[in-house]
Every structure is written in C-alpha cells, then in structure tokens.
Amino acid sequence: MNVRISSEQNTREYAFSAHDFECVKKMIYARAGIALAENRQEMVYTRLSRRLRATGSTSFREYLKRLEEDDENLEWEFFINVLTTNLTAFFREAHHFPILAEHVKKYQSGRSVKLWCSAASTGEEAYSLAMTMMEAFDSLKPPVRILATDIATNVLATAREGIYPLEKLESMPTERIRRFFLKGKNSAAGYARVRPELRNLITFRQLNLLDSNWPMYGPFDAIFCRNVMIYFDKPTQYQVLQKFIPLLDRHGLIFMGHSEVFHHASDLVKLVGKTVYEPVTQ
Ligand SMILES: C[S@@+](CC[C@H](N)C(=O)[O-])C[C@H]1O[C@@H](n2cnc3c(N)ncnc32)[C@H](O)[C@@H]1O
Secondary structure, three states: OEOOOHHHHHHOOOOOEHHHHHHHHHHHHHHHOOOOOHHHHHHHHHHHHHHHHHHOOOOHHHHHHHHHOOOOOHHHHHHHHHHOOOOOOOOOOOOHHHHHHHHHHHHOOOOOEEEEEOOOOOOHHHHHHHHHHHHHHOOOOOOEEEEEEEOOHHHHHHHHHOEEEHHHHOOOOHHHHHHHEEEOOHHHOOEEEEOHHHHHOEEEEEOOOOOOOOOOOOOEEEEEEOOOHHHOOHHHHHHHHHHHHHHEEEEEEEEEOOOOOOHHHOOOEEEEEOOEEEEOOO
C-alpha cells in the first residue's frame, strides 16, 4: 500500500510505503518511546533518505533490515539522531527560572544543589540553569552540579562545545550575554562561546529516558524534563515519572513543558505552579 501523497512518490528518490512508515514508527517507539504522529511521514522520509544515501541502501526495506541487524548500535545512533526533534532556546518558558532560583535559595548556607536537565538537546536549557544558579548565588562558582542528558549524541556534541550563533543569544539581556559569553573574533565572528565557569558546572551524558537502568544517583533538587514527554504516550510518560520520584529530593521539583499535563499520574505528582510538579508524598 502506498502513502497518500502519490504525486510526490513519483518524484521521490526512494519508494516509501505506508508499511515502511509503520516499521519506522515501531522501531523509534521501541527504542526511544517516541510515538510518531501520522503527519510525520514527510519528515521521516526526508530525514531518513539521507541515511539511505549515506549507507548505500537502495530501499527503505534494505535500510530498515540493516538497522534491525545493527548489533553494534552504530546506525541506531544515526537513526535516533535524525528522528528526534531538538528545538530549544535559552531561557525557553522563562517563568520556570525564577521559580528554580527561589527554590534553591533554601540551600544557600548548606549543602550543594543538584539539578538534572533530562532532555538537554543542544545545551541551551542546561546553560540557562547554570546562569540562573550563578545569578541566584551571585557567584561564578555556585555550589551547584548540573547533569544534562539526552538520547541524541549529535545534539550533545553541540551542547558540550557550548558555541552558539549570536542570533541564539538575542532573547537574553545584554548584561547576561556580557557576563556569561565570550564573543568570537575573526573566523569565529558571529558566534559566542559560553564562559568556562558556566561549562564547568555541567556534566553532559547520553541517556535514554526509556533505559531500565539510569546510572546516576540523586537526590536532585530539581529535574527539568521539558518538551520531551510530548513525544511519549501516556504509559511511557507514567513510567518515566515513576523513575524520577526516587531520584528527587523530598522537596524536589519537576519542571515540564508548556503542553505537558499529567492528570493520569496524579498518584505520583501534583501541580504546584505553572507546569511545575512535586512528588506526591505517601
Ligand atoms: C524538543 S527537545 C526539548 C529540549 C529542551 N528540553 C527544551 O524544552 O527546550 C526534545 C529532546 O528530547 C530528546 N529525547 C527524545 N526522546 C528521548 C529519550 N527517550 N530519552 C532522552 N531524551 C530524549 C531529543 O533528542 C530532544 O533533544
């Protein structure tokens, strides 16, 4: 059975049947929990045909078979990298950052603060957390550790590098840019690098939220899990939330994306602010 857009099918480099799309959907769901919507066919075709070309596959069937047999997970890494949506920005959904700053003030004269940015993408969110902490503690060396993870390795490489086109900084006040970024010169003109102090607060690691074992210890004072649950179905969202709870401090907070609601997990978390949750205490 062919996909609906038959006129485009004729001009396409590779045939892409509804069955091929179904296989892709099953495979990315099983690996990453991502439930691809029906209207993602074009996106999937465009992104994966690059992988067909790169691997010398002559059809989607051949490519997907290659993937199934990829025991070393080399092609899986590309498959996940191209099929994830990595849109992010500095201080996205800005109302969360003052809430976090207020939340950690309780720890200013005691233990250090631990934060987890669990779908970090290209790093803007983790660096926004780091800037918020430096501002909250009024120090370039606040007592804070930030773990930043993502399933996709290509975005993590950008995050680790911490170099961004200047347009990406435009939403921030000049004072913040001056304090936390170094503008590039000559061949690096048009880019800015995060200051080393900011970078030093963060550990970037690859982590699939679907993995049965998460190799980290809590307790975290806050977990940011924004704009990723939207790609998961409700049972997967519930499982992920269930695994967050034991890693959270008793007073820890979970920050979610603007369109993510968890009525189906009211036994696990309760809403305490705009898309901010707290664990339900037993
Ligand atoms: C739209 S971005 C959100 C980035 C950031 N949290 C924000 O709100 O701006 C979603 C990120 O979730 C990551 N992701 C998708 N599935 C994942 C999974 N199973 N485990 C960990 N990260 C995942 C993607 O790679 C992508 O970088």
